[in-house]
Amino acid sequence: MAALLRAVLRLRGPAAQGRPLHRLWYCSVQENPKRWVGIRSRPSEEKPPGPETEKFQMVYRFNAIRVFGFLSRLKVAQTALTVLALPPGFYWYSQGLVTLNSLCLASGVAGFALGMLCWMSYFFRRLVGILYVNESGTMLRVAHLSFWGWRRDTYCPVEDVMPLTETKDNPQDVLMCIQRYSGKPTFYLTLRYGRIVDRERFTEVFGAVRAYK
Template identity: 70%
Template sequence: RPVCGLWCRTGQDPGRWVGSRTPTLKEKPAGTETEKFQMVYRFDAIRAFGYLSQLKVAQTALTLLALPPGLYWYSHGLVTLGSLCFVGGIAGFALAMLCWMSHFFRRLVGILYVNEAGTVLRVAHLTFWGRRQDTDWPVAEVVPMMESRDRPQELFVRIQQYSGKQTFYLTLRYGRILDRERFTQVFGMLDTLK
């Protein structure tokens, strides 16, 4: 008999593992679970950026954990004030870099999907922890690239909503447009991208 814990099945739902969770309504709007989505854009390096984000979180945590022992050693005269300030500066820089990198990585688009009806744009991007998160937008709310201040030849192009709630960045230079027709339906003509 297996030891109960996180790996045991619950009695209420034999197909559900303890510790697993189902997506909330905030993550997936009603009706989009059954719809089929077509991939229209892919940035292959997003997986490497996810690993880099996770590595940065771990590095920042380890750097910040060095501060309490440094303070203790300084209080007992084992470390000089200069050394303690050096460790504090490194920890502060690591924390600032984590904030900046996570802010950028959370807005970087990995994959774009459009549903079969062409009414919903699904944006796959990273979370603070370097994991994938999908955000659904109505296509009617997406600002076409012709109305944007960005040029398609730039390294990063903004994807925005008319309401201005969220902004994402995608790179047309290093990403691949897989379905040009659907991409054009959402973002407008791409004559300048050739």
């Protein structure tokens, strides 16, 4: 997955690390936290009661997340088309219009596409796009991708988030894990290609780590 991350960023060029995204994956502090400019927002299952009454401050942003969102949606569409082609293939085989080898090849491609979708989705759904912290410093909001490639917000109590200084990850690695004491799903962020927007609030949650930006 680190190799995939490097490949996507290399395709986008040097501007991927510094150019802000004005229409996608950016939400102003003054705007409604539930609003996502240019991307459909879906509520999180872990959303605490009444978070819309709190203001959240952005502390971290990964600009290239929209590219991964596009790849995720593209992979879902490609897999769906591949799987939907199987029923006509079986029908044509029953009519003698295609050979058994062709049918087996189509089935193998469909199976491979499904496997790749599961593998890619597992990573994409855990890749952090933006991190927010509320004004009181007690709640972390993680903006990441859903299975369909759209934005999804997950809310985590800060006291449940393990500081990066307590993990075995190295800040120089392409990816670092955001782990939770409760054992809930792990998220991944990159300090090499992402940017810490508010270092003070970021340090309060994740500890003092050396970042590239």
